[in-house]
Amino acid sequence: MGAVEIGLLVLLAFVFVFGVGVVVANRRGGTALPPTAPPVERASRDAVAAKSGTILEEREAAEAEAEAELDEAESDVVEVEPEPAPGTLRERLAKARSTFAGAISGVLGRSGITDESFEDLEEALLRADVGVGITDELLDGLRAKVKAKEITEPEALLDGLQEEMASRLRGSDRALNFEARGDSEPNVWMFVGVNGVGKTTTIGKLANQQTIDGRSVLLAAGDTFRAAAAEQLNTWAERSGSEFVRGAEGGDPSSVIFDGVERAASKNVDLVMADTAGRLHTKSNLMDELKKVRRVAEKGAGQVTETLLVIDATTGQNGLIQAKEFNDATDVTGVVLTKLDGSAKGGIVFAIETDLGIPVKLVGIGETIGDLIPFDPDDFVNALFER
Amino acid sequence: MFDNLSGRLEGIVKKIRGKGRLTEADVDEVMKEIRSALLEADVNVTVVRSVCNRIREHAIGATRSKALDPGQQVVKAVNDELTRALGGETLSVQFSSKPPTVVLMAGLQGSGKTTNSAKLASWFKSQGRQPLLVGADLQRPAAVEQLRTLGAQIDVPVYSDPEDPILTAHQGLEEAKRLGKDVLIVDTAGRLSIDSEMMEQVRLISGAVDPDYTFLVIDAMTGQDAVQTAEAFHETLQIDGVIMSKMDGDARGGAALSVKEVIGRPIAFASTGEKLNEFEQFHPDRMASRILGMGDMLTLIEQAERAFEQHEAEEAAQKMMDGQFTLDDFLDQMQQIKKMGSLGNIMSMMPGIPKELKNADISDDDLKPIEAIIRSMTMEERTFPKVINGSRRQRIAAGSGTQVGDVNRLVKQFDEMQKMMKKMGVLGGGMPGGKKGKKGKGPKRPKGLPPGLNLEEGGMDIPGLPGTPGMPGIPGLQR
Numbered sequence: 001m002g003a004v005e006i007g008l009l010v011l012l013a014f015v016f017v018f019g020v021g022v023v024v025a026n027r028r029g030g031t032a033l034p035p036t037a038p039p040v041e042r043a044s045r046d047a048v049a050a051k052s053g054t055i056l057e058e059r060e061a062a063e064a065e066a067e068a069e070l071d072e073a074e075s076d077v078v079e080v081e082p083e084p085a086p087g088t089l090r091e092r093l094a095k096a097r098s099t100f101a102g103a104i105s106g107v108l109g110r111s112g113i114t115d116e117s118f119e120d121l122e123e124a125l126l127r128a129d130v131g132v133g134i135t136d137e138l139l140d141g142l143r144a145k146v147k148a149k150e151i152t153e154p155e156a157l158l159d160g161l162q163e164e165m166a167s168r169l170r171g172s173d174r175a176l177n178f179e180a181r182g183d184s185e186p187n188v189w190m191f192v193g194v195n196g197v198g199k200t201t202t203i204g205k206l207a208n209q210q211t212i213d214g215r216s217v218l219l220a221a222g223d224t225f226r227a228a229a230a231e232q233l234n235t236w237a238e239r240s241g242s243e244f245v246r247g248a249e250g251g252d253p254s255s256v257i258f259d260g261v262e263r264a265a266s267k268n269v270d271l272v273m274a275d276t277a278g279r280l281h282t283k284s285n286l287m288d289e290l291k292k293v294r295r296v297a298e299k300g301a302g303q304v305t306e307t308l309l310v311i312d313a314t315t316g317q318n319g320l321i322q323a324k325e326f327n328d329a330t331d332v333t334g335v336v337l338t339k340l341d342g343s344a345k346g347g348i349v350f351a352i353e354t355d356l357g358i359p360v361k362l363v364g365i366g367e368t369i370g371d372l373i374p375f376d377p378d379d380f381v382n383a384l385f386e387r
Numbered sequence: 388m389f390d391n392l393s394g395r396l397e398g399i400v401k402k403i404r405g406k407g408r409l410t411e412a413d414v415d416e417v418m419k420e421i422r423s424a425l426l427e428a429d430v431n432v433t434v435v436r437s438v439c440n441r442i443r444e445h446a447i448g449a450t451r452s453k454a455l456d457p458g459q460q461v462v463k464a465v466n467d468e469l470t471r472a473l474g475g476e477t478l479s480v481q482f483s484s485k486p487p488t489v490v491l492m493a494g495l496q497g498s499g500k501t502t503n504s505a506k507l508a509s510w511f512k513s514q515g516r517q518p519l520l521v522g523a524d525l526q527r528p529a530a531v532e533q534l535r536t537l538g539a540q541i542d543v544p545v546y547s548d549p550e551d552p553i554l555t556a557h558q559g560l561e562e563a564k565r566l567g568k569d570v571l572i573v574d575t576a577g578r579l580s581i582d583s584e585m586m587e588q589v590r591l592i593s594g595a596v597d598p599d600y601t602f603l604v605i606d607a608m609t610g611q612d613a614v615q616t617a618e619a620f621h622e623t624l625q626i627d628g629v630i631m632s633k634m635d636g637d638a639r640g641g642a643a644l645s646v647k648e649v650i651g652r653p654i655a656f657a658s659t660g661e662k663l664n665e666f667e668q669f670h671p672d673r674m675a676s677r678i679l680g681m682g683d684m685l686t687l688i689e690q691a692e693r694a695f696e697q698h699e700a701e702e703a704a705q706k707m708m709d710g711q712f713t714l715d716d717f718l719d720q721m722q723q724i725k726k727m728g729s730l731g732n733i734m735s736m737m738p739g740i741p742k743e744l745k746n747a748d749i750s751d752d753d754l755k756p757i758e759a760i761i762r763s764m765t766m767e768e769r770t771f772p773k774v775i776n777g778s779r780r781q782r783i784a785a786g787s788g789t790q791v792g793d794v795n796r797l798v799k800q801f802d803e804m805q806k807m808m809k810k811m812g813v814l815g816g817g818m819p820g821g822k823k824g825k826k827g828k829g830p831k832r833p834k835g836l837p838p839g840l841n842l843e844e845g846g847m848d849i850p851g852l853p854g855t856p857g858m859p860g861i862p863g864l865q866r
Contacts, residue, residue, distance in 0.1 A: 280633065322608075
């Protein structure tokens with residue numbers, strides 16, 4: 001480690017911390033920079049793009065990334081025949097070897113309930129991404145019951161856990177909220193989430209269901225960020241016979257949603273489904289953009305009656321932070337848990353429901369148009385315990 | 388509750404740091420905490436068990452030895468174990484003697500294969516290679532278009548044939564040979580590991596190109612399932628390495644640790660941002676330090692070296708110490724830093740940055756007004772900011788599209804920084820080698836930590852940062 005590196009490092013630290021310090025100080029100082037250059041408040045990415053060539057590249061790169069991630073998630077669905085053949089959770093999950101299978105045979109293989117029984121269950125819960133906190137709570141409850149002789153048989157231990165898990169999820173209102181409003185006053189359902197979770201696909205599937213249920217639907221392509229997003233949504237609009245509104249690529253997402261609501265109002269459409277670009281919840285400028293989209297969606301005749309957070313079932317404990325951040329930004333009213341047909345179990349929803357009180361409303365269990373079903377706590381837990 | 392892994396471990400260490408000796412009960416408590424911390428970081432259950440067992444052995448050893456600071460020994464044990472579990476060495480890519488060297492990309496839907504294919508191509512280019520990208524993801528309509536857009540950005544050609552993914556892969560290989568390309572990167576469609584039909588397809592693609600490297604792309608936010616997915620893909624394809632995507636989020640990256648441990652293949656690359664150059668080789672030893680909160684100084688230095696002109700930097704560093712660092716130099720250095728990648732990314736690698744700053748989510752654009760202000764100054768003003776009077780201020784503000792107050796603040800803060808740097812220069816006196824970090828004692832120093840960085844707590848307090856503790860001493864040294 002030579003003197004040069006040391007110098008470099010110190011230099012770096014200074015320049016960097018100073019630069020950042022000025023930014024933060026300016027921000028806190030409240031002396032707002034003129035509207036032409038307040039980068040934090042202004043979240044629209046196209047404005048950034050317009051500034052200079054370098055930034056344009058950034059934007060394209062970022063756009064590309066978002067596109068790639070989202071497309072991958074959503075791609076397969078576009079090609080699929082629109083054959084609504086609603087599957088069941090149990091059928092779909094049977095494909096994946098049960099996470100609980102080992103624990104179940106372990107517990108049932110002993111003549112009584114031992115410490116090992118609890119260890120087996122703990123491992124199964126953790127493997128399902130239920131998380132340390134909830135797992136401890138669940139097992140402490142069971143231990144107390146065993147101690148009080150309420151549970152004495154291994155079979156009853158499993159039933160007890162299953163019941164405890166399901167009861168934690170019961171009681172929430174999981175119906176999608178649609179308010180009867182005036183003729184030209186559409187409901188707006190917004191879809192938010194990180195990159196690659198399957199927002200556009202979810203909208204496509206749901207639009208189809210809502211149309212079948214007799215509601216007129218308009219899809220607003222608020223993901224102006226990635227190139228193919230609007231085209232993809234358009235395909236879904238055609239398939240479900242919904243209206244469709246898009247803006248210029250790289251345009252302001254808020255204005256697309258606003259236009260969508262206006263169009264819906266003028267055509268007496270019941271429901272606007274608003275797509276948004278995927279974003280990591282740690283990027284505060286993009287989260288600000290989302291806040292604005294939500295605000296603007298209610299500027300006209302529309303009212304946001306659902307804000308659905310789409311979460312990928314493979315997500316680990318980070319899912320709770322995602323839910324918290326998106327909730328802070330947009331008042332999330334429900335969760336859509338996607339890709340539950342893979343080997344992941346989606347146990348993070350226990351924490352999301354318990355800690356944040358946000359109900360899971362829908363689950364995605366496959367790639368065909370019918371593979372989006374209402375979330376049923378008992379089915380969900382039963383599927384985990386499939387014996 | 389939302390503390391990250393390094394935060395948790397720091398808390399644990401604090402608890403036991405003061406103790407002269409550890410009892411077994413202490414160890415049990417520590418192990419419980421470490422276990423939860425690892426589990427909350429999405430480290431796989433099985434991996435947690437084996438890692439914890441090993442740490443426990445070390446820790447018990449520490450209770451018996453009469454070591455001065457058992458807390459440090461535990462930290463060392465944790466660090467060693469994490470490094471070990473993450474894999475010892477950085478994967479070094481060996482190029483095939485019969486070009487092209489073929490790389491196959493695979494993974495679940497939405498993990499980021501297409502983007503990382505392009506990033507990897509860009510990386511190979513920076514290594515002086517000539518890659519060809521192949522779009523074998525015919526599952527989704529826009530995938531190939533997507534790859535073409537990215538390819539155009541990095542000036543790498545893309546081959547695809549809309550007929551059949553296996554055929555595309557095969558023809559891509561022929562194309563690479565024909566064009567004399569020495570690296571071939573094959574992007575494939577996302578698939579679930581339990582979808583046997585799709586897994587068979589990717590196996591056939593692999594057979595058609597006989598890859599030298601098969602990389603599995605895994606989302607850093609993945610939970611326990613990362614292991615199942617990795618195992619399934621490994622069974623079908625023989626994975627050579629993993630690319631962790633979306634590492635710029637706040638996921639704690641336990642998946643990285645687990646996958647390495649379970650399939651025995653290293654994490655080869657990490658994708659750390661949205662720009663195509665925010666992609667780096669994965670260094671296990673550095674990652675462990677990062678998890679432990681020591682920052683990733685080695686990576687940082689490397690990036691700096693790449694971006695900075697060496698002598699320029701030396702000069703600037705000298706100027707800084709002498710207190711002759713001008714706003715113009717500052718502007719220069721800002722440009723250099725920008726070359727290193729996004730500020731948020733750099734910040735995450737710097738140890739000891741106050742949490743407040745880290746959370747501030749600085750985007751590169753935030754620095755624009757500062758740049759604009761300096762650019763609106765004359766050379767004289769940049770060198771001697773003291774000459775800036777009222778009318779000059781107004782001119783600068785108008786020229787940069789900012790307010791006079793902004794100009795004032797910048798000048799004032801720069802002045803304070805300069806004063807402090809002068810002090811530092813005197814204090815540092817040429818930055819003598821580590822005065823506290825005695826060798827052979829205390830926890831293993833992260834390799835990348837330069838000895839000169841033994842700054843006293845709060846010694847680098849940056850003025851103009853209300854409510855932040857400045858830069859505290861660099862952690863990882865003697866506590």
